[in-house]
Structure formats: C-alpha cells, structure tokens
Amino acid sequence: MVEDKEAAAKPEVEGVSRRAFMKWSLPVGWVAFSAAAASSLVATARSLFPNVLFEPPQSFKAGFPSEYNVGEVDVRWKDGFGVWIVREPQEFYALIAVCTHLGCSPNWLPAENKFKCPCHGSGFYKSGVNFEGPAPRPLERARIVLADDGQILVDKSLKFQKEKGEWENPESFLKV
Amino acid sequence: MATKPPEPFLTRTWDYITDTQIWKSIFRHGMPSTSRNRALAVMTNVFLHLHPVKIRKSGVRLKFTWCMGGLTFFLFLVETFTGLLLMFYYRPTVAFAYMDIVDLAEQVPLGIMRELHRWGGHAMVISVWLHMFRVFMTGSYKPPREFNWNVGVILLVLTLLLSFTGYLLPWDQLAVWAITVGSNMARATPLLGHEGPGSQLLALGDVKMVHAGSDARFALLGGRFVGEGALLRFYVLHCVGIPLVAGILMAVHFWRVRKDGGISGPV
Numbered sequence: 001m002v003e004d005k006e007a008a009a010k011p012e013v014e015g016v017s018r019r020a021f022m023k024w025s026l027p028v029g030w031v032a033f034s035a036a037a038a039s040s041l042v043a044t045a046r047s048l049f050p051n052v053l054f055e056p057p058q059s060f061k062a063g064f065p066s067e068y069n070v071g072e073v074d075v076r077w078k079d080g081f082g083v084w085i086v087r088e089p090q091e092f093y094a095l096i097a098v099c100t101h102l103g104c105s106p107n108w109l110p111a112e113n114k115f116k117c118p119c120h121g122s123g124f125y126k127s128g129v130n131f132e133g134p135a136p137r138p139l140e141r142a143r144i145v146l147a148d149d150g151q152i153l154v155d156k157s158l159k160f161q162k163e164k165g166e167w168e169n170p171e172s173f174l175k176v
Numbered sequence: 177m178a179t180k181p182p183e184p185f186l187t188r189t190w191d192y193i194t195d196t197q198i199w200k201s202i203f204r205h206g207m208p209s210t211s212r213n214r215a216l217a218v219m220t221n222v223f224l225h226l227h228p229v230k231i232r233k234s235g236v237r238l239k240f241t242w243c244m245g246g247l248t249f250f251l252f253l254v255e256t257f258t259g260l261l262l263m264f265y266y267r268p269t270v271a272f273a274y275m276d277i278v279d280l281a282e283q284v285p286l287g288i289m290r291e292l293h294r295w296g297g298h299a300m301v302i303s304v305w306l307h308m309f310r311v312f313m314t315g316s317y318k319p320p321r322e323f324n325w326n327v328g329v330i331l332l333v334l335t336l337l338l339s340f341t342g343y344l345l346p347w348d349q350l351a352v353w354a355i356t357v358g359s360n361m362a363r364a365t366p367l368l369g370h371e372g373p374g375s376q377l378l379a380l381g382d383v384k385m386v387h388a389g390s391d392a393r394f395a396l397l398g399g400r401f402v403g404e405g406a407l408l409r410f411y412v413l414h415c416v417g418i419p420l421v422a423g424i425l426m427a428v429h430f431w432r433v434r435k436d437g438g439i440s441g442p443v
Contacts, residue, residue, distance in 0.1 A: 048395045054404050102357040119353065157388075 056081055059155035061147055065092065065176045073108045073126060083142055083154055084108060084115075086126060092174040094142040094154045095128045101135045115139065129162065138162045141172045234440045240314065241440050244307035248335075249426065251300035255338075258293040259415065266345070268411035270404050273347035297339055304335050318443065324432040327425055334422045341414035344407060355410070356402050362393035369393060 016024075060081055068074055068087040077083045082097045082105070095115075099106050104119035114131075115124040122133035129138045143158035152174065160172035167173070182188070193199055208214045218224045234240065265284055266276045280290045308328065311317055317325035344355045367374040370384075370391040378385045388400055398405025433439055 048398075049390060050398050050405060053399055055399055055401070058400075103360045104353055104356070 058157040059143075059153060061149075062094075062152040062154050064151055065146075065174075068092070073110070075108055077154070078105075078108075081154070081156070083156065085144075085152070085154070090175065092144055092152065092176060093128075093172065094144045096140045096142050096156060096159065098140070099135060100130065100137045100139060101133070106139075141167060143171045144174045145171060146174060146176075228434060228438060232438050232441060235438050237440060242306060242310045244303050244310055245439070248300055248303045248307055249430075251296050251303060252422070252426070254296045255293060255300060256419065258289055258296060261289050262293055263415065268345065268408050270347065270407060273345060273407060277346045277348075297342060301335060301339055304332055308332060314440070316440070321432075321436065321443075324429060324436075327429045327432065331422060331425050331429060334418055334425070338414060338418050338422070341410040341418065344402070344410045345414065347407060352402055355406065359393055359397055359402065359406070362396050363388075363391060365392045 060077070062077060062083075062085055065087075068085060070087050070089055072087055074085040074087070077085060078097050084095045084097060086093050086095060097105050099117040099119065099122050101117065101120055101122045104117050106115040106117040106122065106124065109116050113126060115126075115128075116122070117133065117135070120134050122130060122135035124130050124135065124139050127138070128141065130136070138161070141160040141162075143155040143160070145153050145155070147153040158171065160166035160169055183191075194203075205213075205217075208217045215229045218227075218229045262280065265280050267273065277290060281287050311325065311328070340355070340358060344351045363369040364372045366372050367378065368386065368391055369375060370387050370393070375386040375391070376384075388394065394400065396406075396409070397403075398409045
C-alpha cells in the first residue's frame with residue numbers, strides 16, 4: 001500500500017495519477033464553464049442594442065441659407081427630422097421639436113407667434129424659451145454649421161440646452 | 177330456464193368501448209371508489225395535480241379571501257387565450273399594426289376579441305390590486321409568509337408591465353405618446369441613462385459611452401424614439417418574455433401557498 005502511494009506521488013513514472021488529474025481538471029473545467037456562461041450573457045446583452053436603425057439620420061443638409069426668410073420659423077423639416085429652422089436677422093438656429101415636459105411634438109402657431117404643445121399645453125417663444133404650461137426648461141437646440149458646399153448642416157446628435165448656458169456655444173447658432 | 181334479456185344498446189356499447197386496448201391505455205384504472213383511490217386519481221394526474229386534492233373549508237370563505245387571487249389567475253388564462261387568438265391576425269410592424277387592430281374589430285369574425293382582451297387586461301389589473309389589498313387586510317403577509325408577499329409584488333409589477341407593453345401594440349396616438357412619455361423615464365436611469373446622474377462617469381476621454389444611441393432607453397426601444405424597433409420589442413416582451421417570467425413566478429407563488437397548507441389557513 002505504501003508503494004502505491006509513492007508511485008502515485010511520482011507522476012513521471014507512469015503518467016498522471018487520478019488524484020492529480022482531478023485536481024487539475026476541475027478548476028480548469030469550472031473556469032471554462034464560467035467563461036462560456038459569462039460570454040453568453042454579455043453576447044445576449046449586446047444583441048439587445050441594434051446596429052442598424054430604420055430611423056432618419058441624425059444629421060442632414062437643410063438647403064442653402066438663401067432658401068430661408070428672415071424672421072421666420074421654417075417647418076419643412078419638422079415631420080421628417082423633428083427640427084425647426086429659425087432665421088433671425090443675426091443668426092440661424094435649429095430647435096429640436098420635442099417638448100421638454102414629457103416628449104410630445106409641439107406645433108408652431110405663426111398666428112400666435114409661439115410653439116404650443118398639444119399634450120399638456122406647454123408654450124415656447126420663437127427663441128425656444130418656455131413661458132407657459134408645464135414645460136420646465138426651453139426647447140433644445142441642435143448643432144448647426146455650414147457644410148463645405150455652402151448648405152446648412154443640422155446635426156441632432158449634439159444638443160445645446162439654454163439652462164446650462166450652452167447657447168453661448170458657437171455651434172448652437174449659425175451666423176451668415 | 178329463461179335467458180336474460182339482452183343488455184340495453186347503450187350499456188352494451190359502453191362496455192365494448194371500455195374493453196378496447198386504446199381505452200385501457202388512456203384510462204388505466206376504472207372510476208375510483210375508495211377515498212384513497214379518489215385522492216390518488218387527482219394526485220397522480222398531470223393536469224389535476226396542479227390543484228390540491230382537498231382544500232380546507234376556510235379556503236372558500238369568500239368574505240375572507242375575496243377570491244381575488246384566483247380571479248387574477250383566471251384572467252391571466254383568459255388573456256393568454258384571447259391574446260393567442262389575436263396573434264393570428266395582428267402584425268407587429270408600423271405598416272400593419274393599426275389597420276390590423278381596426279380589422280380585428282370590423283372584418284374578423286366575432287369582432288370582439290380585441291375588446292375582450294383589453295377588458296380582461298383592465299380587470300386583471302383591478303383584481304391584482306384587490307388581491308394585494310385583501311392579503312394586507314388579512315395579515316397573510318406576516319412571518320413566515322414574507323417571501324411570498326415579495327413574489328406577489330413582483331407579479332404585480334409584471335402585470336403592470338404587461339399592460340404597458342400591450343398598450344403600444346395598437347399603434348395609435350394614445351399608444352405612441354403614452355409609451356414615449358413612459359419610456360423617457362429610462363433615460364434618467366443612474367449610470368445607464370444618457371440624461372441620468374453618473375452617465376458622464378462612463379466616458380472614455382472624449383468619447384461618451386452612454387449616449388442617446390447606447391443607453392438603457394435605447395436598448396428598451398431598439399432605437400432613439402418609439403418606432404419600428406420599439407413596436408417589435410414590446411410585442412415580443414408582451415407575448416413571450418413577460419408571460420414566461422410571470423408564469424414561473426406564479427408557480428412559485430401558488431406553491432408557497434400550498435406549502436403553507438392552503439389559502440387562508442392559520443399562521
């Protein structure tokens with residue numbers, strides 16, 4: 001019996017002992033299983049974030065500055081891209097058509113010179129500043145720059161909020 | 177010696193049927209006559225054993241139990257069945273969703289399945305709240321029953337989530353804006369929402385990891401706003417995901433009651 005134990009303790013004599021094999025294979029097995037399980041979970045979570053979106057692109061070219069009248073709120077991009085282009089005497093800016101109360105789409109009422117949200121009655125001035133209803137803050141502005149070909153480029157992926165002082169950022173308005 | 181008159185036709189037919197091999201393979205034993213055999217007939221049947229063999233008299237004290245838990249489960253089964261029937265005619269895409277619901281009322285035979293499903297959903301929410309209220313009033317959440325109370329709360333949340341996901345499927349104005357408002361909450365999630373506290377912490381230098389196109393709300397909606405992706409995801413959650421989880425938790429919930437000796441038993 002003693003000779004057997006000695007033989008088991010010297011693996012180079014007759015290959016690997018059963019005890020040595022189990023001592024090695026169990027941790028390796030568990031590590032492999034955990035790695036497989038963890039990577040499956042990560043892959044499942046990742047699969048929930050789609051790579052392809054069937055949505056209008058975040059940034060788009062809005063035509064040439066000359067196509068917009070001074071002092072007007074232009075609604076031509078509102079349905080397709082959710083943006084109003086406003087041309088004031090000094091500058092252009094692009095307001096994002098999402099009410100800051102709960103996310104409905106406000107409407108521009110030219111007769112009353114204000115944006116009015118149909119859901120709960122939030123009202124915004126032409127500048128986007130909230131003045132009536134439950135909206136807690138002004139409408140957000142999208143980044144607006146001049147593209148290489150001279151067209152206005154509106155980029156909704158970058159937003160500017162007045163209450164954070166971000167309307168000072170030169171990309172939140174376009175001087176032409 | 178007079179011969180016996182032949183047995184009546186029906187008796188003879190019945191005896192013949194119950195003597196066939198097919199019958200004996202389905203119904204291995206005859207009608208049980210002893211108490212023990214009657215109990216065994218329920219206990220060993222795959223369908224019947226889901227209900228206890230016997231229940232205490234206290235279990236049918238309606239003034240005590242209100243039977244709201246049972247009603248909720250019954251409504252869940254009604255919803256499953258009516259929902260299944262609706263699935264034969266409803267397509268969860270922006271192009272078809274609204275008109276399919278209209279057609280279910282106007283073109284499909286019977287024409288009331290959508291309403292039955294909707295009323296059943298409302299009734300289930302009401303009955304689950306009444307059940308919760310009853311359990312509270314009768315103190316049936318007290319130790320050692322706290323765990324089952326918590327399972328019940330999760331089931332309550334799942335019931336409300338079923339209502340929430342189902343609300344989007346008709347794809348009408350009510351649906352789109354209600355889900356827009358409801359899902360906007362997700363962007364304020366701490367760390368995982370792009371407008372929530374702590375989202376800046378997960379930025380790698382200048383690159384924001386958690387933004388409108390990669391936060392929890394994005395995963396929930398499958399997009400930046402409620403559109404094609406949201407409709408399909410909510411459909412899958414409503415028809416498969418949440419019912420599966422709810423079913424498993426219901427099994428736990430009912431089993432806990434049985435383990436404690438049946439509904440409305442003493443502590």
